[in-house]
Amino acid sequence: MTFRYLEWNPKGKHTAVLLHGFTGSDHSFDMVIPYLSEDIRVIVPLLPGHGSVSYPLANFAMDTQVDWLHQCFKQLGLKRFTLIGYSMGGRLALGYSLEYPVEKLLLTSSSPGIEDEQAREERAQADANLATRIVEVGIDAFVDYWEEIPLFASQKKLPTEVQETVRRERESHEAIPLAQSLREFSTGKMPNYWPMLGEYSNSVKLVVGELDQKFVQINKVMQTKFPHASLTIVEQVGHAIHVENPKMFATIIEEYILKEENS
Numbered sequence: 001m002t003f004r005y006l007e008w009n010p011k012g013k014h015t016a017v018l019l020h021g022f023t024g025s026d027h028s029f030d031m032v033i034p035y036l037s038e039d040i041r042v043i044v045p046l047l048p049g050h051g052s053v054s055y056p057l058a059n060f061a062m063d064t065q066v067d068w069l070h071q072c073f074k075q076l077g078l079k080r081f082t083l084i085g086y087s088m089g090g091r092l093a094l095g096y097s098l099e100y101p102v103e104k105l106l107l108t109s110s111s112p113g114i115e116d117e118q119a120r121e122e123r124a125q126a127d128a129n130l131a132t133r134i135v136e137v138g139i140d141a142f143v144d145y146w147e148e149i150p151l152f153a154s155q156k157k158l159p160t161e162v163q164e165t166v167r168r169e170r171e172s173h174e175a176i177p178l179a180q181s182l183r184e185f186s187t188g189k190m191p192n193y194w195p196m197l198g199e200y201s202n203s204v205k206l207v208v209g210e211l212d213q214k215f216v217q218i219n220k221v222m223q224t225k226f227p228h229a230s231l232t233i234v235e236q237v238g239h240a241i242h243v244e245n246p247k248m249f250a251t252i253i254e255e256y257i258l259k260e261e262n263s
Helices: 062-076 088-099 117-137 139-146 150-157 160-170 175-184 194-199 213-225 246-262
Strands: 005-008 014-019 040-045 082-086 104-108 203-209 229-234
Touching (some): 062 088, 082 088, 117 139, 139 160, 194 213, 203 246, 229 246
Parallel strands (some): 014 082, 082 104
Antiparallel strands (some): 005 040
């Protein structure tokens, strides 16, 4: 099984697997790593459709990616770990955890999908149209557009060097596979996991930025659906908490894995 990933603190007592968002990469959490305890082994895989790696997958649908991720975890010999997913990666983390329950689950700026069928169809069509645009205009022009969507407005306040780092990461992909990821792993195409949240018995940590009002509301409802979920709303940040306040994001991870482990 082809699997590209980065790893830190290989001798750490606890293992955390972090899944990046759309246009992210295995470098998405580089700014978080320096703030994490060496007791936490960190693995960040490059997800299908991203970077310059071509994974031998029939498609990028949820069930295909869940199976791919499981095979990769088996290849690494991972049995006990915390699965952490951001945005798109959070949707994959949730899908994986409902199929193969993990020790702990942390979802940041993510959702269980869309319940309303018409809204699902509209989102799938919107993502398909945007995927076509990626191929037609190319990565650089698409990133120009992507950086200006309201979801990332709070990132305009970040230092120039941080914004430039994020842009380079977004530009590191190839148009066709990135478009395929958007089209086939669309929130409108993934399963509606809302009805399944009540069946998930393991620990769940939900994290969202206070400026990301859409996801604040989604996550407040998610907290009521999971049997064992806690919610942290991080002040003065938007959708990408790991970029806008990496130290706080690291603190949340540590508290969830280390302090709760010992409680």
